[in-house]
Every structure is written in C-alpha cells, then in structure tokens.
Amino acid sequence: FDAQPRADYANQILNRAVQSGEPVTVRVVEINELPVIQVNGVNLLTVTRKDAPEGMTREEQAQRWISRIEFAIKLAQEQRRPEYIRKAILLSAFCVVGAIALSFALGWIWRNWLPRLIHLRQTNSQQLLESFLPLSLAVVRVFLWLLTVIYISNQFAQTRIWSRRIIDVLFFSFAEPIIPLGDKSYSVIQLLILLGLFSGLLIVSRSATKLLRSRILLFTGISRGAQETIALIACYTLIFIGTLVLLQLWGLDLSSLNIFAGVLGVGIGLGLQGIAKEFVSGLAIIFERHIEVGDFVNVGEYMGTVERIGLRSTQIRTLDEVAMIVPNSRFLEKEFVNWNHGNYVSRIRLPVPVAFGEDLSQVREALIDAAKDYPQVVSQPAPRVFFIGYGESSLEFELLVWIADPRRHPQIKSDLYFRIDASLRSRNIQIPFPQRDLHFRSSLPVELSRQAEAQLNNSLNNGKREESKAE
Known part of the structure; x- marks a missing residue:
C-alpha cells in the first residue's frame, strides 16, 4: 500500500x-x-x-x-468532554477580546507614536516611511488575527484540522520555492531573508558613512561640502558593491538578470524619466560641486542653507526653519544664487535716503561709522558708500558691506539699519518724507456745496481774526 x-x-x-x-x-x-x-x-x-x-x-x-x-x-x-469544551470556549473568548484590544493598541501606536518617532529622527526617507505606515499596520493586524484563528481552532478537536490546513497552506506559500528568479526558484521566506540582509547592508553602509564623516573626514581640514560629497559617494559605493556580493553569496546568477535589466531600461525610458532625470542631476551636482552642503542659497523666493544633497532631491533649511525639498534638476535648469560658491564673503546693499540740503561728507561719514564697528561686517573688503543720485524727495545713497555668514543676512541687515538710524540722528541728518506739490488752475470753475462754502468762509474769517490779534 x-x-x-x-x-x-x-x-x-x-x-x-x-x-x-x-x-x-x-x-x-x-x-x-x-x-x-x-x-x-x-x-x-x-x-x-x-x-x-x-x-x-x-x-x-x-x-x-x-x-x-x-x-x-x-x-x-x-x-471532547463538556468541561474541557467550556474552558476552551472561555479561553477563546478571552483571546478574541485580547486580539481586539491589541489591534486597537497597535492602531494607536501606528497613528501617534511611530509618526512622532519618524519626525524626531528626521530620516532621509521620512515621507516614504510615513506612507508605508498604513500598509505595515494592515499586515501586522492580519498576522495577529491569523495567529488568533489558528490558536482558537487548535483548542477544539473538531476544528483542529482547520488549523493544521491553515499552517500547511502558509508553510507551502512561504517555504516552497515558487518564485522563479534566474535559473533557480526561491520561496517567500528566502526573499524576505534577502530583503532583511539588504536592509542590514543599508544600515551598515550608513553607519560606516557616519563613522567616516565623524572620525576621519572631520580631521582632514577640507570643507564641509567636500566631506559630504566624499561620504555620499562612499555610501553609494558600499551599497552597490555590497549588493553584488550579497546576490553572489545568495547564489543568484547575475548574468540571468540581463533580461530584467533590459526591461528596466525600457521602463526608465518610458515611465521613469522623471526619476532618471533627478538621478542624473544629483550625480552632476555631486561631482561638479556647484552647490555643497552648508552653502547658503537663493532658490526662487526662498533663502536657506543646504542640509543634504541626495541623488533625487536636495534638502534646504530656510530662514523660517522650514525644511524645503528641491528636485535636483531645478539647480541645472533654472538660475539660483549660491552665496558661498567661490568666495567666503557676500555683499549686502543698503539703500539710504537723506533730505535735500544735508552735508554729503557728513552722510558718508555717518554710514561708514555705522558699518565699520559692527562685528559681523568683515574688514576686507571695507564698507563703501555711493551717492546714487537725486531722487524725487531725497538724496539717494547706498551702503555696501561684506559679511562672512550669509545665513544671517536678514538679521545683519536689520542691525545695520538700526545703527544707521542712530548714526544719522546723532549728526542731526534728516531722513525725508515723500513730498508732493499740488497746483490748481484758477481758470477752472470750482463748485462747492453750501456746507463746504460756509466752512471755508469760517476758516478764512478765523484766520483774519488771528492775524489782526497778532498785529
């Protein structure tokens, strides 16, 4: 048999x-x-x-x-005795209640604690992790209820065969090599182990990069931007080499992935053009170094410090302490201002109007005195004052100063204006108000209402009385 x-x-x-x-x-x-x-x-x-x-x-x-x-x-x-069945029913009820409570607790953790933890850690893939949270919560809840059903069905002799069948189906689905890849087939568990090893590779690569940045590059004396560039290249190199080694150790023939590489190339040409574009732009930024970590830049209407340069996007911390994510292609396709590129100082222009009739040499001296003793203004190049011309209501001057910390541009500009105002007041130099002259042509007839005509006559009469009293 x-x-x-x-x-x-x-x-x-x-x-x-x-x-x-x-x-x-x-x-x-x-x-x-x-x-x-x-x-x-x-x-x-x-x-x-x-x-x-x-x-x-x-x-x-x-x-x-x-x-x-x-x-x-x-x-x-x-x-099969009634006493045991009653105990099993009571235990099953407790299991169901516990599973419901644990499901709600997991939902609270996923909605409140995990997003807060991701936000505090400021990870590079913060948005991806936050979008992955609902899916991970659903997977954990399904796994929880699956374990609950298996445990409850295993308590009763009449339903124990169901739990055995569920376990057999799960074992076959996860342990049997049913996913072909190259010349071999792999099980779901094997692929999950491979993903776990790849995640470990990413953690090791990032830890090695942090160690390289904090223990080696920090003491080389090179700029922060160059340190970040070297660290980023080292990180991606470790990930690339580690992935190849991991696949070889896993027994995957890389030559069998030629078809997959061809399909991926077609996908990049058709549907992934945007991602490929940002990737190439990121490589260009890293190697050309027109912008580096720590630079103070103007991108559109925003000003801020470059905090991270990735292969797809660049993170900038604005003056409002808001993180702004800028696609890398924007730095290659549109103009932007890098206040630190090629020079460690940047210039601030401060327009200053003064009243007609003031002594120009006194104005120049007041502006120079306001800038030369300010600690944030560098001594070379020295502050300069230019007489721009005659305005409608004022004499137009411009004070030019150079600073070493462009990130404090708004604060320094505000402080200098405070010092300029104090310096002008100490010399009794007037800052003019806008003036307008209004001329009436007497030949034009002007019609007034009775109330307006009466008020005008009263005003004229009062003026005449005051003049006669003064005489």
Missing part, C-alpha cells in the same frame, strides 16, 4: 477509538515474526526494521509508539 492510504486507514481506526468514549486497549502482537500494534484488537500498523532507529529493536520501537498512541488517545478523549 502507498503511505497516504495507510495513514488514512490508521486515522479511521484511531477516530473510532476516540469517539467511542470507552477505554482503549493498545497492545503489540507478533504476526509473521513482525510486531504489529493493535487498537481494540484491530491491526493499526506493522513495525519493520526500517522503522526502528539504530541501536533499538523493533519491539522497543513498538513500545515507544504504543506509549505515544495511548497518550494521544487519552488527550483526545479528554478534549
């Missing part, structure tokens, strides 16, 4: 013995010089020489199996 029919026949005998509820007799008899195990006088199975391990006789193996069969039958009869 085949193994499966023999197993089904043995299960039928054991089920009848268990369901009878009566004491079961299990013994060994010898038939044709072979030990045969009987249950209530019915032959269950024959113990052959292949069934006994080395160093044990067939009779000893038969006695071991008898002990296990008697224990299993006794346990099965115990689990």
Whole structure:
C-alpha cells in the first residue's frame, strides 16, 4: 500500500477509538515474526526494521509508539468532554477580546507614536516611511488575527484540522520555492531573508558613512561640502558593491538578470524619466560641486542653507526653519544664487535716503561709522558708500558691506539699519518724507456745496481774526 492510504486507514481506526468514549486497549502482537500494534484488537500498523532507529529493536520501537498512541488517545478523549469544551470556549473568548484590544493598541501606536518617532529622527526617507505606515499596520493586524484563528481552532478537536490546513497552506506559500528568479526558484521566506540582509547592508553602509564623516573626514581640514560629497559617494559605493556580493553569496546568477535589466531600461525610458532625470542631476551636482552642503542659497523666493544633497532631491533649511525639498534638476535648469560658491564673503546693499540740503561728507561719514564697528561686517573688503543720485524727495545713497555668514543676512541687515538710524540722528541728518506739490488752475470753475462754502468762509474769517490779534 502507498503511505497516504495507510495513514488514512490508521486515522479511521484511531477516530473510532476516540469517539467511542470507552477505554482503549493498545497492545503489540507478533504476526509473521513482525510486531504489529493493535487498537481494540484491530491491526493499526506493522513495525519493520526500517522503522526502528539504530541501536533499538523493533519491539522497543513498538513500545515507544504504543506509549505515544495511548497518550494521544487519552488527550483526545479528554478534549471532547463538556468541561474541557467550556474552558476552551472561555479561553477563546478571552483571546478574541485580547486580539481586539491589541489591534486597537497597535492602531494607536501606528497613528501617534511611530509618526512622532519618524519626525524626531528626521530620516532621509521620512515621507516614504510615513506612507508605508498604513500598509505595515494592515499586515501586522492580519498576522495577529491569523495567529488568533489558528490558536482558537487548535483548542477544539473538531476544528483542529482547520488549523493544521491553515499552517500547511502558509508553510507551502512561504517555504516552497515558487518564485522563479534566474535559473533557480526561491520561496517567500528566502526573499524576505534577502530583503532583511539588504536592509542590514543599508544600515551598515550608513553607519560606516557616519563613522567616516565623524572620525576621519572631520580631521582632514577640507570643507564641509567636500566631506559630504566624499561620504555620499562612499555610501553609494558600499551599497552597490555590497549588493553584488550579497546576490553572489545568495547564489543568484547575475548574468540571468540581463533580461530584467533590459526591461528596466525600457521602463526608465518610458515611465521613469522623471526619476532618471533627478538621478542624473544629483550625480552632476555631486561631482561638479556647484552647490555643497552648508552653502547658503537663493532658490526662487526662498533663502536657506543646504542640509543634504541626495541623488533625487536636495534638502534646504530656510530662514523660517522650514525644511524645503528641491528636485535636483531645478539647480541645472533654472538660475539660483549660491552665496558661498567661490568666495567666503557676500555683499549686502543698503539703500539710504537723506533730505535735500544735508552735508554729503557728513552722510558718508555717518554710514561708514555705522558699518565699520559692527562685528559681523568683515574688514576686507571695507564698507563703501555711493551717492546714487537725486531722487524725487531725497538724496539717494547706498551702503555696501561684506559679511562672512550669509545665513544671517536678514538679521545683519536689520542691525545695520538700526545703527544707521542712530548714526544719522546723532549728526542731526534728516531722513525725508515723500513730498508732493499740488497746483490748481484758477481758470477752472470750482463748485462747492453750501456746507463746504460756509466752512471755508469760517476758516478764512478765523484766520483774519488771528492775524489782526497778532498785529
């Protein structure tokens, strides 16, 4: 007989013995010089020489199996009694309540604690992690309820076969090599292990990059932007080499991925043009170094410090302490201002109007005095004052100063204006108000209402009385 029919026949005998509820007799008899195990006088199975391990006789193996069969039958009869079923139902109810409470607790953690943790860590893939949270919560909840169903169904003899089938299906789905990749097939568990190893590779690469940045590059004396560029190139190089080594150790033939590489190339040409464009732009920024970490830049209407340069985007911390993500292609396609590129100082222009008739040399001296003692203004180049011209209401001057910290541009400009105002006031130099002259042509007829005409006459009469009193 085949193994499966023999197993089904043995299960039928054991089920009848268990369901009878009566004491079961299990013994060994010898038939044709072979030990045969009987249950209530019915032959269950024959113990052959292949069934006994080395160093044990067939009779000893038969006695071991008898002990296990008697224990299993006794346990099965115990689990079919009403007392046990009541306890199992009560335990199952507690399991359901616990699973519901744990599901709500997981939801609270995923909605409140994990987003806050991701925000505090300021990871480079913060948006990706936040978008992945709902999916991960759904996976954890499904796994929780699957374990609950398996545990509850395993408590009852009538439903234990369901739990065994669920476990068999899960084992087949995760452990059987059903995913072809190259010349071999891999199971879901193997791919999950590969993803885990790749995640470990990413963690090791980033840790090595941080160690390189903090323990080696920090003491080389090179600029911060150059340090970040070297660290970034080292990180991606480690990831690339580590991925190749990991795939080779995994037994994956890289030559079998040529078709996948071709399909990926077509996908990049059709649907991934934007990502490829940002990737190439990131490489150009890293190697050309028109912009580096720590530079103070103007991008559109925003000003800020470059905090991170990635292969797809650049993160800038604005003056409002807001992180702004800029696609790398924007730095290649549109104009931007890098206040630190090629020079460590930057210039500030401060327009200053003064009233007509003021002494120009006094104005120049006041502006120079306001700038030369300010600690944030560098001595070379020295502050300069230019007389721009005559405005509609004022004499137009412009003070030019150079600073070493462009990130403090607004604060320094505000402080200088405070100092300029104090310096002008100390010299009694007036800052003019806008003036307008209004001329009326007397030939034009002007019609006034009675109330306006009466008020005008009263004003004229009052003026005449005051003049006569003064005389």
